[in-house]
Amino acid sequence: xxxxxxxxxxxxxxxxxxxxxxxxxxxxxxxxxxxxxxxxxxxxxxxxxxxxxxxxxxxxxxxxxxxxxxxxxxxxxxxxxxxxxxxxxxxxxxxxxxxxxxxxxxxxxxxxxxxxxxxxxxxxxxxxxxxxxxxxxxxxxxxxxxxxxxxxxxxxxxxxxxxxxxxxxxxxxxxxxxxxxxxxxxxxxxxxxxxxxxxxxxxxxxxxxxxxxxxxxxxxxxxxxxxxxxxxxxxxxxxxxxxxxxxxxxxxxxxxxxxxxxxxxxxxxxxxxxxxxxxxxxxxxxxxxxxxxxxxxxxxxxxxxxxxxxxxxxxxxxxxxxxxxxxxxxxxxxxxxxxxxxxxxxxxxxxxxxxxxxxxxxxxxxxxxxxxxxxxxxxxxxxxxxxxxxxxxxxxxxxxxxxxxxxxxxxxxxxxxxxxxxxxxxxxxxxxxxxxxxxxxxxx
Amino acid sequence: xxxxxxxxxxxxxxxxxxxxxxxxxxxxxxxxxxxxxxxxxxxxxxxxxxxxxxxxxxxxxxxxxxxxxxxxxxxxxxxxxxxxxxxxxxxxxxxxxxxxxxxxxxxxxxxxxxxxxxxxxxxxxxxxxxxxxxxxxxxxxxxxxxxxxxxxxxxxxxxxxxxxxxxxxxxxxxxxxxxxxxxxxxxxxxxxxxxxxxxxxxxxxxxxxxxxxxxxxxxxxxxxxxxxxxxxxxxxxxxxxxxxxxxxxxxxxxxxxxxxxxxxxxxxxxxxxxxxxxxxxxxxxxxxxxxxxxxxxxxxxxxxxxxxxxxxxxxxxxxxxxxxxxxxxxxxxxxxxxxxxxxxxxxxxxxxxxxxxxxxxxxxxxxxxxxxxxxxxxxxxxxxxxxxxxxxxxxxxxxxxxxxxxxxxxxxxxxxxxxxxxxxxxxxxxxxxxxxxxxxxxxx
Numbered sequence: 014x015x016x017x018x019x020x021x022x023x024x025x026x027x028x029x030x031x032x033x034x035x036x037x038x039x040x041x042x043x044x045x046x047x048x049x050x051x052x053x054x055x056x057x058x059x060x061x062x063x064x065x066x067x068x069x070x071x072x073x074x075x076x077x078x079x080x081x082x083x084x085x086x087x088x089x090x091x092x093x094x095x096x097x098x099x100x101x102x103x104x105x106x107x108x109x110x111x112x113x114x115x116x117x118x119x120x121x122x123x124x125x126x127x128x129x130x131x132x133x134x135x136x137x138x139x140x141x142x143x144x145x146x147x148x149x150x151x152x153x154x155x156x157x158x159x160x161x162x163x164x165x166x167x168x169x170x171x172x173x174x175x176x177x178x179x180x181x182x183x184x185x186x187x188x189x190x191x192x193x194x195x196x197x198x199x200x201x202x203x204x205x206x207x208x209x210x211x212x213x214x215x216x217x218x219x220x221x222x223x224x225x226x227x228x229x230x231x232x233x234x235x236x237x238x239x240x241x242x243x244x245x246x247x248x249x250x251x252x253x254x255x256x257x258x259x260x261x262x263x264x265x266x267x268x269x270x271x272x273x274x275x276x277x278x279x280x281x282x283x284x285x286x287x288x289x290x291x292x293x294x295x296x297x298x299x300x301x302x303x304x305x306x307x308x309x310x311x312x313x314x315x316x317x318x319x320x321x322x323x324x325x326x327x328x329x330x331x332x333x334x335x336x337x338x339x340x341x342x343x344x345x346x347x348x349x350x351x352x353x354x355x356x357x358x359x360x361x362x363x364x365x366x367x368x369x370x371x372x373x374x375x376x377x378x379x380x381x382x383x384x385x386x387x388x389x390x391x392x393x394x395x396x397x398x399x400x401x402x403x404x405x406x407x408x409x410x411x412x413x414x415x416x417x418x419x420x421x422x423x424x425x426x427x428x429x430x431x432x433x434x435x436x437x438x439x440x441x442x443x444x445x446x447x448x449x450x451x452x453x454x455x456x457x
Numbered sequence: 458x459x460x461x462x463x464x465x466x467x468x469x470x471x472x473x474x475x476x477x478x479x480x481x482x483x484x485x486x487x488x489x490x491x492x493x494x495x496x497x498x499x500x501x502x503x504x505x506x507x508x509x510x511x512x513x514x515x516x517x518x519x520x521x522x523x524x525x526x527x528x529x530x531x532x533x534x535x536x537x538x539x540x541x542x543x544x545x546x547x548x549x550x551x552x553x554x555x556x557x558x559x560x561x562x563x564x565x566x567x568x569x570x571x572x573x574x575x576x577x578x579x580x581x582x583x584x585x586x587x588x589x590x591x592x593x594x595x596x597x598x599x600x601x602x603x604x605x606x607x608x609x610x611x612x613x614x615x616x617x618x619x620x621x622x623x624x625x626x627x628x629x630x631x632x633x634x635x636x637x638x639x640x641x642x643x644x645x646x647x648x649x650x651x652x653x654x655x656x657x658x659x660x661x662x663x664x665x666x667x668x669x670x671x672x673x674x675x676x677x678x679x680x681x682x683x684x685x686x687x688x689x690x691x692x693x694x695x696x697x698x699x700x701x702x703x704x705x706x707x708x709x710x711x712x713x714x715x716x717x718x719x720x721x722x723x724x725x726x727x728x729x730x731x732x733x734x735x736x737x738x739x740x741x742x743x744x745x746x747x748x749x750x751x752x753x754x755x756x757x758x759x760x761x762x763x764x765x766x767x768x769x770x771x772x773x774x775x776x777x778x779x780x781x782x783x784x785x786x787x788x789x790x791x792x793x794x795x796x797x798x799x800x801x802x803x804x805x806x807x808x809x810x811x812x813x814x815x816x817x818x819x820x821x822x823x824x825x826x827x828x829x830x831x832x833x834x835x836x837x838x839x840x841x842x843x844x845x846x847x848x849x850x851x852x853x854x855x856x857x858x859x860x861x862x863x864x865x866x867x868x869x870x871x872x873x874x875x876x877x878x879x880x881x882x883x884x885x886x887x888x889x890x891x892x893x894x895x896x897x898x899x900x901x
């Protein structure tokens with residue numbers, strides 16, 4: 014392991030020996046190995062531990078363990094306490110996202126305060142391979158296929174070249190203890206499924222499949238760097254002052270559709286809307302597209318962008334048989350006749366409606382004063398304004414929440430909760446299944 | 458299906474209605490659907506059938522069926538007979554490669570003879586998704602992750618937007634018959650494994666996983682086009698007359714390591730050798746690297762390439778613990794202690810040797826007059842020159858065949874056959890497993 018990690022640090026120039034390095038240490042196997050390895054290799058380390066207070070006594074035990082181990086190594090120990098649940102609730106984040114945000118913000122503060130050269134974290138090759146497969150299963154672009162990066166700003170990952178097994182073996186070889194790191198990742202189910210079921214199956218085809226995927230991700234990361242270089246060049250040539258995109262300049266690039274998506278992403282357009290914009294380029298001027306923050310008008314030679322005025326009425330008509338619909342959000346609709354094997358997935362991004370209870374076309378619009386619905390599983394009306402304030406929605410959250418309506422009735426607070434009146438019952442014959450695709454957050 | 462395929466043909470401008478199109482028809486479900494669809498959509502089609510004579514009566518039945526069906530549709534029918542086995546043997550190709558070469562060469566001849574605009578073949582979305590996963594499991598680059606192309610020269614694939622299930626449903630809806638297409642793919646095992654075991658498992662995570670992967674491959678194909686555009690630009694700026702590569706010009710690109718690999722690939726350098734060349738750029742001049750056809754010298758400001766003189770002695774020393782070794786060929790070595798679950802894969806690119814029968818270091822070299830070995834499973838010596846002529850090796854084949862040697866003994870004609878003296882027996886405790894990675898052919 015030693016030589017591999019050293020070569021990796023050198024290859025990506027992750028660390029120099031002259032300045033201290035802040036090491037994120039949870040107390041789990043990976044981070045204990047990372048800290049030990051860096052100390053033994055002569056780097057001047059500072060251990061940084063976040064107590065997220067998510068697991069009661071266990072959280073305290075981990076802090077205590079990490080503090081003692083840092084003491085044993087003669088390494089300065091920094092720690093912080095977070096009320097992760099409250100932070101998540103206030104900002105309407107998943108626990109996982111909240112913990113990540115808290116962790117990296119605090120690491121960065123500590124890096125500045127201590128004058129450390131970098132923040133070293135303990136992701137290893139299996140994390141990267143699993144992340145790539147998770148992204149592939151969900152659908153992704155080149156970014157999601159290039160694995161976890163060795164360096165991202167000041168965050169460096171020296172262990173990416175070694176596997177989980179390598180790390181455990183290395184720890185066992187020196188009798189090092191660690192705590193068992195029960196993560197709070199919301200995607201833990203998917204990650205475990207990939208780790209325990211998908212990868213072993215792929216190993217039947219190729220015993221070195223993890224190496225093969227890790228290598229693939231390195232190749233794609235290199236291709237991605239080339240791609241992003243062209244995107245940045247295009248940004249300089251295509252985007253003119255006043256947020257005008259020159260269609261002629263765009264069309265000089267290879268894959269102008271992909272380049273257009275990258276440029277429009279800055280204005281919060283989704284990929285599907287960007288594809289629709291691209292198809293409009295050869296058509297008559299005048300067509301208008303929306304993102305959550307911007308309006309785009311297809312003019313003769315330019316795409317004209319302007320920030321959305323908040324009061325602008327935004328209402329879309331939907332026939333309910335759009336396979337992939339994309340306005341400010343992405344939705345897909347599917348009509349399914351109930352058979353024996355019909356089953357419902359518990360996922361707040363999927364809603365199931367009794368087809369025969371709906372009036373078509375449907376509409377999709379933002380909230381307005383006086384809106385109400387009957388939340389699924391409840392009997393009484395609930396004002397949207399109350400629902401929002403119960404859920405501690407910010408003004409922006411409210412503006413960005415979409416309502417799917419049938420006639421005057423709100424049938425789904427999209428991505429949140431369906432209305433009880435339109436749900437399936439014993440008489441239901443056909444179901445309208447609506448998928449909502451939230452804008453994907455960057456991979457781990 | 459109709460609208461999806463039409464939209465796909467339009468999106469990639471695969472076909473126009475003004476000129477005839479040659480349609481490859483095996484008689485299987487996919488190609489019967491393709492031919493029927495194109496005829497019904499008003500394209501002027503010519504059915505082209507290859508009889509590879511690999512399955513006796515079944516081959517004749519398929520030809521007969523296809524001929525009759527073309528007649529029913531009033532479509533001209535062209536066919537050809539191939540002695541596929543002989544062609545494969547003569548050219549030292551797998552049956553699958555031979556059939557592919559024969560098929561596409563003949564299609565191209567017929568396209569020219571008939572004045573057809575394109576050659577339409579029946580690959581569908583599942584083929585593309587399976588190919589992507591097969592490449593990922595083996596390890597690949599951006600090319601292998603961008604799926605099967607809608608257009609490759611004159612070959613077009615209008616059905617890539619629809620799934621196998623879509624096609625079967627469409628055929629069933631019109632009571633169309635087809636023959637069952639028992640393929641001769643050497644990778645049929647892997648493809649079936651992916652189709653029947655891996656994909657259903659991934660569908661537990663995401664029921665639309667095939668759509669997700671297909672969409673991912675489209676995004677990667679767009680990124681690849683951008684990447685290849687930069688590679689071609691770099692070829693113009695980095696490669697100077699006389700096959701000199703300017704190091705300074707190379708280093709101005711993002712991911713110069715990836716660009717270097719792309720440029721050196723033209724001279725048959727493998728990725729691993731290209732990586733070694735890249736690492737040498739910052740070192741002293743003078744280092745020499747080989748591909749199967751070229752020598753590269755790292756000079757001060759340039760990489761100097763020259764064709765290999767055939768008589769040049771090429772011999773490499775190997776310690777037998779190289780994880781990934783790469784000279785003119787790529788090899789990996791692994792020492793395995795035999796346990797109960799040890800099993801041998803029948804693959805001519807993997808050789809298993811009794812570790813204790815070997816003398817280290819090993820050497821890798823090309824053939825010279827007088828070489829002999831005892832082919833696995835046999836008792837007597839066989840001269841390499843006889844082995845080669847039995848196998849109808851060309852002069853070039855012989856020059857490109859590598860021998861792994863222990864002391865004076867040839868232990869493996871790499872990728873061909875190991876020596877019987879070094880094989881495993883009941884006393885074997887440890888095994889040296891050697892993998893040979895032949896240069897990968899382009900994906901289907």
